[in-house]
Amino acid sequence: MKQVGKRLLELVLFLFLLSFISFVFMKAAPGDPVRYILNIDDVSITDEQIEELREELGFNDPIYIQYLNWLMRFFQFDLGDSYMTKQPVLKELASKIPDTMALTFSSMAVMIMIAAPIGTLAALYKNKWIDHLSRIFALIGASIPSFWLGLLLMQLFSVKMGILPAMGKGTVLHLLMPSLTLGIAMAAVYVRLLRSSLLESLGQDFIRAAKSRGLSQRRIFLFHAFRHSLTPVITIFGVSLGSLLGGTVIIEVLFAYPGVGKLVVEAIVRRDYPIIQGYILFMGLFVVMINLLVDLSYRYLNPEIRLKGGDRR
C-alpha cells in the first residue's frame, strides 16, 4: 500500500511538471491563436479587435500569471474553453475519448487474436515452418509504415471490393479497418516476444518439476508456462500502450475517425491551446495509470514477486 501511495504522489508531481512544461512551450512556439479565432468568425480583422481578444484571453499577462490562472481553474475541474468551438475542453475531450478507447481496445483485440496463436505455435514448433513464417511476419510487420498499411487496406476493401467504409465512424464496420491496421503492426512485436518468453519459461525448473509430477503436457503449458511467460509480455504491453495511443493519432487522421487524436491534430494546426493542454494532461494521466496497473499485475502473475514483498523486477 505504501508503494502505491508513493507512486500516486509521483504521479501528481509528474502531471504538475508536465502541465508546466507544455504550457510554457505552447506559449513560446510560433503561431498566434488570435488570428485563427478571428478568421473562423470571418470578418475583416482590425488591430483593435486583435488587441481586445488578446486582453480577453489573458495573453498580455506575464506567462507565470497565465499559468497560475490556468492552474487555479484546473483545481476547479475547469480546463478552459476551446478557442475553436467555445465549448469546455473537458466536454470536448469527453465526447471523443470513448471513440479513441473503442479503437484502442479493438486494436488490442486484433493484436491478441493474431499474436497469441502464432506466438504459441512458433514456440511449440521451434525452427519449423510456422516459426520461420512468424519471423518473416514480425520482420515485415515492424518495417511496414502503419498508415501505408491502412491505405492498402482501404484500397483493397473500400475501393476494389467495396465492402468496408473507408472513412468516419458509426458502425462496427467503421472500426474494422483502423483496428486491423493498428493490430497487425502491433502483433508483429508480440509474436516474437511471446515466443521467446514461452521458450524461456519452458526451460525453467518448475516446468521440469511439473513434468516429473506427471502433469499432462497441455496442463503444464496452459497453467504453468503460459502464465509465467506473461510477465515480460505485460511489461512491454504497458510501455507500448502509450505508443499504441500515439499510433491512433496517425490512424485517426488517416481514416477520418473522430477521436481525440484527430481532435488534437486539428487543435495543433489552429493553435487551440486549451485543447492541446487538456489532451497532454489526459495522456499523461492515462500513461502513468497504465504503468501503475502493469506493476500491480505482476503480483498476480508471478508468485515470486508477491512472496518477496512486491519489489519491482
Added chain:
Amino acid sequence: MINGFRITKPGILLLIGLFFITIIIAPYIAPFDPTDVKMGDRLKPISLEHFFGTDHLGRDVFSRILAGAQTTVGTSFLVLAISLLIGVPIGLVSGFVGGRLDRFLMRFVDAFMAFPDYIVAIILSGLLGPGIFNLVFAIVMVKWIGYARLARSTVLTEKQRDYILIAKVNGVGPMNILRRHMIPHVLGNVMVLATLDAGKIILMIASLSYIGLGAQPPIPEWGAMLNEAKAFFYNAPHLMLIPGLSIMVIVLIFNLVGDYLRDHYDVKNQNGGK
C-alpha cells in the same frame, strides 16, 4: 547468405554495400529532374519511359523516389547523430558520477520516457510548424533519452568489473578510465541501438510527413509523397504503392542489420520495446 531465414554475415555486408551505393548514386541515375513539372504528362501509369509512372504534376516518380531516399535516410541519420551527441554524454556522466546527479537526471529521463514518443513528436513538430528541421528537432527530443539510458546502464555494469578496479588501484585517473574503458563499450552498444532505431525513425519521419508535418512539397520525401498521393487515391494507385513500398524496404534493411548486430553483440534492448 540466408540460412534458415536468418541472414548471415556476407548477406549483411552485401545489403549494407548495396544500400549505400544506391543512396549515394541515386541522383546520378535518376532519369528526370525530380522537381520538373510537366502538366502534359500528369498521372501516367507505369511504363518503360517512367518506371514508376508520373505524379499529379507530371513529375517522374522513379526520380522522386531516388531523390527521396537521400531526404529520408539523410534526415534519419541527422536525427540519430544529434540524439547520440546529446544522449550519450548525459548518460555517461550520469552513470559515471552517480549519486545525486544520477538520481536527478534519471528521474527526469523516466518522466519523459513515460510519455508516448509519437505524441510528443506530433505535438512538438505541430507547434513549431511544418518543416524538416522542426521535425528533426521534435524527433531528437524523444530519441536522445534511449541513448542516455543505454549509455548509463552500460557504464553502471562496466563500473562493477574487476579490471576497472585494478585500473583504479594502479592509479589511472577517472578521465582515462572514462576514455579508454567506458566509451568504447558504450559506443558498441549504442551503434546497435542506433541501427535498430534508424528504421523506427524513418517510419516516424514518414508518418509525420504524411499527416502534413515535416517535409513540405515540393521536397521529394516519401511520406510527403504519400500525402500528395492521397487525392489521387482512385485514379492513380501507383502513386500510393511505390513510396510506401520504398519506406518498407529501407526499414526492412535497417531491421535486418540491426537484428543481426543485436544477436551477435548480445545487447539487451534498453528501450523497453519502444
